[in-house]
Amino acid sequence: MSIIESGNVAAALGVKLCRANVIAAYPITPQTPLTEKLSELVESGEMNAEYIPVESEHSALGVCIAASSTGARAFTATSANGLLYMHEQLHWAAGARLPIVMCVANRGVGAPWTVWNDQQDSLSQRDTGWIQLYAADHQEIINTVIKAYYVAEQTSIPVMVCYDGYILSHTHMPFEVPDQEKVDAFLPPFRPNYALDPSMPANLNTVTLPEPRNNIRGELAHGYMELRYLLHEGMIRAIEVVGEAEQRFNEIFSVSGTAYMDMYKCDDATYIAVAMGSLSLHLRVVADILRDEGIKLGIIGIKLYRPFPCGIVADALKDRDGIIVMEKAISYGYVGPLYSDICSCLYTQGLDGPSPGFPYVHNYILGLGGRTIRTIDLMDAIRPICTGKRIKDQPGWIGLKI
Amino acid sequence: MGSRECGQITSHSEPGPGDGGRTGSWRVLRPVIDLEACIPSRRKVAACFICWLYCPDGVITRTIPPSIDYEYCKGCGICAEECPTKAITMVEESKFALEEK
Ligand code: SF4
Numbered sequence: 001m002s003i004i005e006s007g008n009v010a011a012a013l014g015v016k017l018c019r020a021n022v023i024a025a026y027p028i029t030p031q032t033p034l035t036e037k038l039s040e041l042v043e044s045g046e047m048n049a050e051y052i053p054v055e056s057e058h059s060a061l062g063v064c065i066a067a068s069s070t071g072a073r074a075f076t077a078t079s080a081n082g083l084l085y086m087h088e089q090l091h092w093a094a095g096a097r098l099p100i101v102m103c104v105a106n107r108g109v110g111a112p113w114t115v116w117n118d119q120q121d122s123l124s125q126r127d128t129g130w131i132q133l134y135a136a137d138h139q140e141i142i143n144t145v146i147k148a149y150y151v152a153e154q155t156s157i158p159v160m161v162c163y164d165g166y167i168l169s170h171t172h173m174p175f176e177v178p179d180q181e182k183v184d185a186f187l188p189p190f191r192p193n194y195a196l197d198p199s200m201p202a203n204l205n206t207v208t209l210p211e212p213r214n215n216i217r218g219e220l221a222h223g224y225m226e227l228r229y230l231l232h233e234g235m236i237r238a239i240e241v242v243g244e245a246e247q248r249f250n251e252i253f254s255v256s257g258t259a260y261m262d263m264y265k266c267d268d269a270t271y272i273a274v275a276m277g278s279l280s281l282h283l284r285v286v287a288d289i290l291r292d293e294g295i296k297l298g299i300i301g302i303k304l305y306r307p308f309p310c311g312i313v314a315d316a317l318k319d320r321d322g323i324i325v326m327e328k329a330i331s332y333g334y335v336g337p338l339y340s341d342i343c344s345c346l347y348t349q350g351l352d353g354p355s356p357g358f359p360y361v362h363n364y365i366l367g368l369g370g371r372t373i374r375t376i377d378l379m380d381a382i383r384p385i386c387t388g389k390r391i392k393d394q395p396g397w398i399g400l401k402i
Numbered sequence: 403m404g405s406r407e408c409g410q411i412t413s414h415s416e417p418g419p420g421d422g423g424r425t426g427s428w429r430v431l432r433p434v435i436d437l438e439a440c441i442p443s444r445r446k447v448a449a450c451f452i453c454w455l456y457c458p459d460g461v462i463t464r465t466i467p468p469s470i471d472y473e474y475c476k477g478c479g480i481c482a483e484e485c486p487t488k489a490i491t492m493v494e495e496s497k498f499a500l501e502e503k
Pocket residue numbers: 435439440441442443449450451452453454468484485486487488489490
């Protein structure tokens with residue numbers, strides 16, 4: 001069924017199709033309509049789930065952690081400062097290996113207050129051990145939520161589904177709502193590795209010692225460092241699982257999505273602009289216009305940010321004349337976070353060891369706190385790079401009026 | 403053989419002896435019960451057992467006389483503090499080092 005609705009409603013319908021059992025969320029702009037929609041679906045009986053109102057985002061994720069520990073399929077959503085208020089629980093959910101799914105309607109972080117879009121919120125949570133997927137339009141939002149549960153439950157790692165606040169969360173677009181039957185075929189009921197059971201009491205996530213120690217059966221149980229290694233190993237394996245989920249999804253729903261990144265006009269491209277979220281679609285317009293001027297520009301929209309599909313990204317970028325990374329986030333005092341990751345993957349993974357031959361990588365920061373991203377500004381920023389110029393002080397800023 | 407064999411991916415513990423590791427290795431003071439002063443031992447009836455109740459590691463038996471599992475007794479001294487007849491003395495582990503060798 002095809003409908004015209006907002007990105008937040010697309011996310012809510014995805015959660016409903018996944019038959020989430022427990023939803024706990026605290027409203028924050030621009031995520032609010034998503035949780036409102038879910039509360040309506042639960043209240044009307046269309047969705048058979050427990051909706052637990054909480055007093056904060058920290059509690060929202062705390063409830064999801066508890067619910068997931070009992071074997072329930074749990075969901076929450078947030079934005080910006082709400083996500084940051086969850087920070088400690090983000091580490092906890094990942095360390096406890098709970099397959100929670102959370103939507104983040106991306107928004108700038110205060111101070112100073114802003115409610116408008118950028119991606120500083122979720123990108124600053126990069127190292128919490130969550131899988132991060134970025135959707136570029138409404139269809140991707142609903143599809144990604146469904147795939148997210150599959151990936152989370154296969155890997156025992158929580159997944160963040162990120163989409164641009166307002167630009168996607170509040171705009172209405174047509175999208176296809178997948179059939180419940182097919183979603184059920186794609187996503188089997190959640191069978192947890194371990195679920196709390198009163199007849200077999202256990203203490204979860206107990207204190208670990210620096211060294212492994214024996215459990216009550218005399219088996220050597222992990223120390224802290226082994227558990228950190230297993231989370232990292234699980235994340236690396238998740239790259240494969242994300243690919244497998246995509247293939248499964250494509251087969252069951254007869255679509256042709258890509259798992260790690262969307263490539264637009266990249267086959268003959270000498271320059272590639274890389275972005276995440278809706279900006280990658282906006283950049284396609286720029287590629288079309290610049291191609292009329294004879295500039296062979298291609299666009300890559302990264303969909304899986306953590307774990308970073310390093311080899312795949314490097315393969316797509318290594319033989320170009322130049323790369324332009326466009327970001328709505330910055331690591332203050334250095335460069336954009338995606339730029340660092342791309343430089344590092346080109347330097348270490350895409351080639352046979354470090355090589356001086358990789359393309360020059362440029363970095364632009366733009367659109368912070370909802371600053372308008374004008375197509376003409378994108379063209380003016382990208383055109384000189386494609387004719388051999390370099391940004392003087394990396395990162396360059398687009399749309400800055402200082 | 404490493405810890406992968408345990409098959410877990412989190413820190414997960416079940417109630418049972420030794421789940422916190424050999425906590426007896428932490429001990430610097432050893433609780434020793436003077437059976438002449440201990441109520442159940444002296445009267446040969448099940449009584450008192452305050453040490454059993456208070457021991458945070460559950461390593462004191464509720465028997466006549468009570469006994470302490472030094473494999474896991476961490477030497478906190480709570481039993482000695484709570485014993486109403488002062489029957490438990492905390493003795494330096496070094497005093498036992500020679501005799502146990
Ligand atoms: S508390 Fe003291 S008197 Fe009571 S059983 Fe324990 S050792 Fe004996």
